[in-house]
Amino acid sequence: MFQPEPAAYLQVSTGYAIPHGLPDYTFDETPLRLSDGRGSAEAGPGGNSAGALLFGTPIFSTNNANVGPAQPASNSFNFHATPSNTTSAPTTSTISAPSHHRPSLPLLLKMEPNAHDLVAQEAAAREYQIQPQGALVSKKTLSTAITEEYAKADPVYVQKTSVLPQTYSHYRQIQGDGNCGWRAIGFGYFEMLIKSGSNALVESERRRFELLNDYIVRVGGMPSMVLQDFVDETLALLDTLARLIDNPEQAAAELFEAFNTQDISNSIMYHFRLLASSYLKGNSELYGAFVTADMGIEGYCQSVLERHNVEIDHLGLTLLVNILLKPAGFVLEVAYLDRSPGVEVNTYRFPDEANERHPSELGPVIHLLYRPDHYDILYHPEPVTLQVHRVSSFTQNYEIESAPVALHSFGAVDMQSLSLIPGFGGPPPGLGPMLDTSSSPLTTYSPSSASSWVPSSFSEPIQQAPPPPMPVPTPAPAPQTHPLRFSEYCQLSEYVDNNTWREPTFQTTTFKNSHFNVAHYNNPNFQPEEYKPGAEDHESPPRAGGRKRGSI
Amino acid sequence: MSSQKRIAKELVECTASPPTGITVSLPNDSDVHKWHVVLDGPEGTAYAGGRFGLVVSLPIEYPFKAPAVTFATRIYHPNVTNDSLGSICLGLLKSENWKPSTRLLSVLEAVRNLLAEPQPDDPLEARIADEYRRDRREFDKNARSYVARYAKGPVKFDAPRGEPAAGEREGNGGDGGGASGGRA
Numbered sequence: 001m002f003q004p005e006p007a008a009y010l011q012v013s014t015g016y017a018i019p020h021g022l023p024d025y026t027f028d029e030t031p032l033r034l035s036d037g038r039g040s041a042e043a044g045p046g047g048n049s050a051g052a053l054l055f056g057t058p059i060f061s062t063n064n065a066n067v068g069p070a071q072p073a074s075n076s077f078n079f080h081a082t083p084s085n086t087t088s089a090p091t092t093s094t095i096s097a098p099s100h101h102r103p104s105l106p107l108l109l110k111m112e113p114n115a116h117d118l119v120a121q122e123a124a125a126r127e128y129q130i131q132p133q134g135a136l137v138s139k140k141t142l143s144t145a146i147t148e149e150y151a152k153a154d155p156v157y158v159q160k161t162s163v164l165p166q167t168y169s170h171y172r173q174i175q176g177d178g179n180c181g182w183r184a185i186g187f188g189y190f191e192m193l194i195k196s197g198s199n200a201l202v203e204s205e206r207r208r209f210e211l212l213n214d215y216i217v218r219v220g221g222m223p224s225m226v227l228q229d230f231v232d233e234t235l236a237l238l239d240t241l242a243r244l245i246d247n248p249e250q251a252a253a254e255l256f257e258a259f260n261t262q263d264i265s266n267s268i269m270y271h272f273r274l275l276a277s278s279y280l281k282g283n284s285e286l287y288g289a290f291v292t293a294d295m296g297i298e299g300y301c302q303s304v305l306e307r308h309n310v311e312i313d314h315l316g317l318t319l320l321v322n323i324l325l326k327p328a329g330f331v332l333e334v335a336y337l338d339r340s341p342g343v344e345v346n347t348y349r350f351p352d353e354a355n356e357r358h359p360s361e362l363g364p365v366i367h368l369l370y371r372p373d374h375y376d377i378l379y380h381p382e383p384v385t386l387q388v389h390r391v392s393s394f395t396q397n398y399e400i401e402s403a404p405v406a407l408h409s410f411g412a413v414d415m416q417s418l419s420l421i422p423g424f425g426g427p428p429p430g431l432g433p434m435l436d437t438s439s440s441p442l443t444t445y446s447p448s449s450a451s452s453w454v455p456s457s458f459s460e461p462i463q464q465a466p467p468p469p470m471p472v473p474t475p476a477p478a479p480q481t482h483p484l485r486f487s488e489y490c491q492l493s494e495y496v497d498n499n500t501w502r503e504p505t506f507q508t509t510t511f512k513n514s515h516f517n518v519a520h521y522n523n524p525n526f527q528p529e530e531y532k533p534g535a536e537d538h539e540s541p542p543r544a545g546g547r548k549r550g551s552i
Numbered sequence: 553m554s555s556q557k558r559i560a561k562e563l564v565e566c567t568a569s570p571p572t573g574i575t576v577s578l579p580n581d582s583d584v585h586k587w588h589v590v591l592d593g594p595e596g597t598a599y600a601g602g603r604f605g606l607v608v609s610l611p612i613e614y615p616f617k618a619p620a621v622t623f624a625t626r627i628y629h630p631n632v633t634n635d636s637l638g639s640i641c642l643g644l645l646k647s648e649n650w651k652p653s654t655r656l657l658s659v660l661e662a663v664r665n666l667l668a669e670p671q672p673d674d675p676l677e678a679r680i681a682d683e684y685r686r687d688r689r690e691f692d693k694n695a696r697s698y699v700a701r702y703a704k705g706p707v708k709f710d711a712p713r714g715e716p717a718a719g720e721r722e723g724n725g726g727d728g729g730g731a732s733g734g735r736a
Contacts, residue, residue: 225565226615226653229558263555266616270652306651308616 137187137259138173140379146171146337146369156339163344164369168335169381171369181312181368181375182269185320185332187259188366188377192330193241194251195364202242205328209234212275212323220278227274233258233267270308276319277305290315311373321350331365335378338371345369555614559584562656574660579709585610588624588709589660594668598695599627602703606663608656618650621663624709628691628698630670630681641676642666 143165150161174180174187193202213231217224237258244251258264280287284297291300304310305319312320321332331354335345349355354362367378563584566576573592580586587608593599605624611617623638631641643649644662675681684691 222653223655225561226558226655229561230652262613262616266613266652270616274653302651303649306653308650308652 132175132177135260136175136265140170140172143168143171159343160345168378170379172377174376176374178309178311179269184368184375184377190255192364194248199245206238216274216278219282230267230271233264234271273305275323277301279319279323326351329363331362333365334368334370336370566657590707597668598692599667602699603707605707605709615652618645626702628695630672630675630677630684633676
C-alpha cells in the first residue's frame, strides 16, 4: 500500500546532522522514509517544527545552533539517493535547514502515485483468487508433519503440535478451497461407512438420502431438477461402497478417487450443503437465533450455506452433523489448534450431547483438525492387529529340575516381537517353560539348582497368539549377555521351597520397584541405588517424587 | 461429465418452454458450453423493438463456477460496458454471489429484467448511469438511437463487429465517446 516515490522523501530527510560525533552513517531507506513522511505530514503547517516533530527531540528545535545542515566532513547522514544534497549543504550553523521550506512536499508526492496505485491494487485484489495447492483430498500422512510445520511458530503452537501425534497418529490434508470443512466431514462420513463394514448401514443411508430429497425440495425450496444432479453423485458413491463393502481397501480407493474428481466431489459437497440449508429452514426456531440478524435465515442460506467455496462455520457444522452424521450414529470431534492457552489442542464434539459421554459409548468418531479457517482430517492410531492374550495366572508348581531344559529352549523361539512390549528387552527367561519347544544349543549360562532366580517379574505374562512357528531352524536372538547380578534374597530358603517354586503373586506397584523385578536388567542405564549413611536427611526431590509415585 | 449433464438439462428447459422474449440456440451443436441467446427488448422501454445478442459461456466447472454472460450487440445501458466486450454487471453472476443451484433460466430472465429496470446505483458506465438518473429523456433518446443503430436486423454474435469499430475507437478515447456518437 505504501509505495511512495523514493526521491520525494529523501529530499526532505537530508540536511540534518546529529551534532554528536557520529560516524558517517548510511540509513536504510524504508523506515526513515516512513517516519519522515508521517512527521512531515503532521508538521505541515508548522514550518520549522517539522524537524522537531520528525525526530521528537529537542536538539532540532529552532535556535539551537548545534542543529544545522549536514556538515559533510564528519557528522552527516548519507542518504543513498541524494548524495548531492548532503555534500552541498552549507556550513552555516543556523536552523535554516533546507527542509523547512517544503514540509508538505512529501505529502503531495506521496498521494499522487498512490491514488493510481490504489485503484490498480484494488482491481487486482478483486480479481485475485488463491490457487489452492494440492489434491482436494490428500493421502493419509503422519501427523508429525504438523509438528514440523509449526516447529518455528509460536510456543503455544509448538507445544500443542508436539503432543498432537501422540493422540492422532495420522492426518489427511484437505484442499483449502473454501469447502474444506464440508469436504472433510463428507470424506470422514464415507470413510466411517466403509469402516463399519455394514451393508445394511450403507443401504439405509442410501434410502435416507432418497427420502431427504423430498425434504430439500419441500423445505429447502430447491428445484428438484437442479438437486438431482448433486444427489446422483452421492447415491452413486454409496452404491459403489455397498458393492465393495467386503473389500474396504478397494472401497477406500474408490472413495479417494471420487473425492478427488472435481465434479463428483463438488456435487457431493453441494448436496450436503443443501441438506444443511434445508435443515436450517426446517428448524428455524431452533437455529434462527444463531444467524446474524442482518442476514436472516434466508440470507444465511443464500450467502453462506448454498454458495460454493464458502467455508463451513460453527452453525453449518452443527446443521450438517445433525442431518448427516447423527442419524447414522456418527460423532464429529473437532480438535482446535489455536493460540489459546494450554498444552494440548482443545476438542469439541458434535452433536453437543456427545461431549458429556465417555468416548467408549460414542460409536464411530470422525476427527477433524481445525486451524483458523481450515479443516483437515485426523486419525487415531489404528488398533494394533497383534492379538494379545493376557494370562491372569500361571499354572504353578514348576519342577525346578525342569528349569535347565526350559531355559535352553527359549533360544529357539523367535521372540523378536516380544521386544516390542515395554520391559521385554530380551527374551524373558520365565516364558521358556511355557513354550513347549525342543531344546536349543544355546547355553550361555548353566542354571544350577540355585537358579530360582527364574524371574517372576512378568506380572502379566503375555503370549503372542497365534504362537510363532515353533521350531525355528536358525535361532536368531542376540546373545544373552546381560550382566545378571544375583541378589542374595533370591536364594533365601523362604523363596526356594525345596524343589518346588511357587510364583509369588507380585502384582503390585511395590513389586515393580522391588529387586524381584528384573526388568531393570534390560536397562543399560540402570544404576543400582547406593546406600549412603545419612543421605536420607537431605533427599533430592526426584527421589522423593519417585517414592511418592510408588506409594500411590 | 456432470457439468454437461446439467447444462443439457438446462438447455432443454430453456428451449422447450422458452420464457418471453428469450430465444436460446447453440452455435455449435457439439459444444453445450456456449449458448447464443437473442433477447427482445422489453415493451415499454427504450429498448423495445431491439434484438440483442447475448453470448453465454459456461465454464467447465459449471455449475460450481458462474457462467459468463456478455452482450454481443451494443447497448446503451448503465450496467453494460459501452464497448465491444459488452460485459454485464449482474449481482447474480458475480463470483462472490454465484450459487450452483442457480439456473440459467433465471440468469437470462435477470438480464432481461435489467433492460426493463437498469440499476444506476451499481453501474459499469458511470456517465450513462448519471444521465439515466438526471436526464431520463436524454438517456431514452440515446438508448433508442443505439437500438436503431445496432439492435435492428439479424443478430450477430461474432466478436468483430465491423460497423461499430469506429465507435469503439471513439469510445476508447473517452468514457462518453460512444455516447456522443449516439447523440450526433
